[in-house]
Amino acid sequence: MKEIKISAPATVANVSCGFDVLGFCLEHVADEMIIREVPQKGIKITQIKGYNLPLEAHKNVAGVSALALIEDAKPDYGYEIEIIKHVMPGSGIGSSAASAIGSVYGINELMGRPYTANELIKFAIKGEAIASQCEHADNIAPALLGGFTLVKSVSPLTVCELPTPDDLFAVIVHPKIEIKTSESRAVLPKEVALNDAIKQWANLGSFVHALHTSDYDLIKSSLEDVIIEPHRSKLIPLFQMVKESAENNKALGCGISGSGPSIFTLCKGKFVAKDVADAIKDIFNTTDIDFEIHTSKINTKGPAVIDFKN
Amino acid sequence: MKEIKISAPATVANVSCGFDVLGFCLEHVADEMIIREVPQKGIKITQIKGYNLPLEAHKNVAGVSALALIEDAKPDYGYEIEIIKHVMPGSGIGSSAASAIGSVYGINELMGRPYTANELIKFAIKGEAIASQCEHADNIAPALLGGFTLVKSVSPLTVCELPTPDDLFAVIVHPKIEIKTSESRAVLPKEVALNDAIKQWANLGSFVHALHTSDYDLIKSSLEDVIIEPHRSKLIPLFQMVKESAENNKALGCGISGSGPSIFTLCKGKFVAKDVADAIKDIFNTTDIDFEIHTSKINTKGPAVIDFKN
Numbered sequence: 001m002k003e004i005k006i007s008a009p010a011t012v013a014n015v016s017c018g019f020d021v022l023g024f025c026l027e028h029v030a031d032e033m034i035i036r037e038v039p040q041k042g043i044k045i046t047q048i049k050g051y052n053l054p055l056e057a058h059k060n061v062a063g064v065s066a067l068a069l070i071e072d073a074k075p076d077y078g079y080e081i082e083i084i085k086h087v088m089p090g091s092g093i094g095s096s097a098a099s100a101i102g103s104v105y106g107i108n109e110l111m112g113r114p115y116t117a118n119e120l121i122k123f124a125i126k127g128e129a130i131a132s133q134c135e136h137a138d139n140i141a142p143a144l145l146g147g148f149t150l151v152k153s154v155s156p157l158t159v160c161e162l163p164t165p166d167d168l169f170a171v172i173v174h175p176k177i178e179i180k181t182s183e184s185r186a187v188l189p190k191e192v193a194l195n196d197a198i199k200q201w202a203n204l205g206s207f208v209h210a211l212h213t214s215d216y217d218l219i220k221s222s223l224e225d226v227i228i229e230p231h232r233s234k235l236i237p238l239f240q241m242v243k244e245s246a247e248n249n250k251a252l253g254c255g256i257s258g259s260g261p262s263i264f265t266l267c268k269g270k271f272v273a274k275d276v277a278d279a280i281k282d283i284f285n286t287t288d289i290d291f292e293i294h295t296s297k298i299n300t301k302g303p304a305v306i307d308f309k310n
Numbered sequence: 311m312k313e314i315k316i317s318a319p320a321t322v323a324n325v326s327c328g329f330d331v332l333g334f335c336l337e338h339v340a341d342e343m344i345i346r347e348v349p350q351k352g353i354k355i356t357q358i359k360g361y362n363l364p365l366e367a368h369k370n371v372a373g374v375s376a377l378a379l380i381e382d383a384k385p386d387y388g389y390e391i392e393i394i395k396h397v398m399p400g401s402g403i404g405s406s407a408a409s410a411i412g413s414v415y416g417i418n419e420l421m422g423r424p425y426t427a428n429e430l431i432k433f434a435i436k437g438e439a440i441a442s443q444c445e446h447a448d449n450i451a452p453a454l455l456g457g458f459t460l461v462k463s464v465s466p467l468t469v470c471e472l473p474t475p476d477d478l479f480a481v482i483v484h485p486k487i488e489i490k491t492s493e494s495r496a497v498l499p500k501e502v503a504l505n506d507a508i509k510q511w512a513n514l515g516s517f518v519h520a521l522h523t524s525d526y527d528l529i530k531s532s533l534e535d536v537i538i539e540p541h542r543s544k545l546i547p548l549f550q551m552v553k554e555s556a557e558n559n560k561a562l563g564c565g566i567s568g569s570g571p572s573i574f575t576l577c578k579g580k581f582v583a584k585d586v587a588d589a590i591k592d593i594f595n596t597t598d599i600d601f602e603i604h605t606s607k608i609n610t611k612g613p614a615v616i617d618f619k620n
Binding site for chain 2 (some may be wrong): 017018019021022150151152153160162188189190192198199201202203204205208210221222227
């Protein structure tokens with residue numbers, strides 16, 4: 001039977017000015033999945049390496065999105081999925097989205113691509129929902145499409161694929177602490193000052209324009225979050241110090257990746273990104289907080305086929 | 311001495327999804343100004359035709375912006391300004407912005423263009439401020455630059471010039487009723503639900519993307535205002551009926567122009583615009599409300615020189 005090995009990338013959602021709608025895709029940080037077509041109908045998760053996650057398909061993010069796909073496609077065969085999880089659950093860089101898109105991307109490839117990207121996103125949203133208890137696509141969309149995406153709405157699903165300036169690099173630091181989802185939700189304001197909301201939509205509008213025009217100065221001045229960061233940053237140790245250090249080292253911007261605890265910075269050029277990464281390492285090395293740091297170009301392709309046995 | 315005659319266009323601010331930051335420029339609806347270089351230093355407004363506005367330069371919008379310019383330029387001569395006001399004050403289509411940019415645009419032309427557009431906007435903001443009691447540029451920027459603009463911030467002044475899709479037309483209806491500025495401000499919420507704010511910035515972000523990609527379907531779905539329109543539309547008679555009629559006649563969107571009472575629609579193509587304009591006329595013709603209606607391409611050039619005597 002056919003077998004495919006794919007990579008399913010990590011992503012950064014929110015990106016300071018685009019809470020709940022904006023995201024981008026990372027290179028070099030990705031899960032791997034091996035998916036086999038088998039005679040037995042249904043979805044079976046045979047193995048998960050890396051992290052302890054449920055093997056039952058209907059309780060597993062990759063399983064649920066795959067089940068949504070085969071419920072629609074009704075194939076005469078089934079799929080076995082082996083997951084090699086590199087993106088740590090709860091790290092804030094789209095671990096569940098990587099799982100959710102990986103299985104449907106891989107199965108769609110095995111089937112000869114009957115589904116469009118938008119259709120795959122809809123299946124993946126079902127998987128993501130069991131991890132985050134709500135249907136959203138701000139990690140799903142960039143994980144599947146690559147580059148920067150803006151999810152205008154989930155229902156109806158409307159996703160804008162934004163252009164990626166050539167020389168943009170991301171540095172991600174993941175302080176290995178746990179922030180409970182309930183806690184990171186509890187600090188969100190239900191109401192915001194109209195004046196702050198105006199600032200935020202001015203920033204998001206200009207950020208979208210800046211991506212279209214490769215205007216790095218405008219990217220820099222648009223990467224500001226007056227709504228969420230003041231609340232959530234308090235849950236992340238060293239956040240202010242990392243942010244100041246990134247700014248001092250000429251990063252374009254620095255903010256919370258998703259709901260944290262990971263922190264992202266965007267930089268123009270790999271040399272700036274290296275300086276920023278080094279400075280952040282220095283900060284964490286003076287503490288006893290375990291951490292990981294990634295430097296990455298923006299991944300404009302999304303998931304990739306590593307191996308295909310036909 | 312030198313003399314110039316210029317046109318200073320009307321504009322639509324807010325544009326549903328971009329409260330306080332977005333605007334576009336109209337054709338065929340504009341003030342005219344004749345500006346003369348004279349030996350006597352200072353700014354003198356010699357005549358205002360059309361509407362009853364203050365002749366004292368320091369109390370007049372066009373005068374104050376011109377004074378800001380000559381305070382900076384310190385020329386050895388002065389300027390006489392004659393204003394032919396076509397854009398009715400209080401109509402909601404940037405009457406004060408037209409005055410504010412007309413004088414500085416004309417004087418800059420007479421001087422041989424020593425100032426950049428951004429510098430002229432700063433002078434014009436000073437004039438606009440005496441009409442609206444605060445420094446803002448959401449009408450000023452499109453009036454001076456033409457097309458669609460997004461004012462990211464006033465201080466520092468950061469204006470994005472957005473692209474204008476070729477086939478875009480506006481229909482503006484001005485119901486000749488007075489809405490007091492105090493009243494249109496009083497209905498604004500000071501706080502908004504985070505979920506509504508997210509919808510609004512998703513819409514503005516996708517609207518900016520839609521202009522860049524000439525995606526008319528996306529323009530249509532982005533032209534939605536969940537924050538301001540529900541409050542301010544109550545002050546405008548027939549608003550809901552006009553909006554429904556515009557939608558039924560295939561307008562891309564319909565909303566309040568500035569703080570009203572004018573209502574704008576955006577349409578793809580002049581035939582749709584004509585149908586929409588006719589339908590709106592029919593609505594107002596069944597009432598005793600006096601009204602004016604304009605159909606216009608988007609003016610991508612801003613102000614224009616009508617005549618120049620050197």
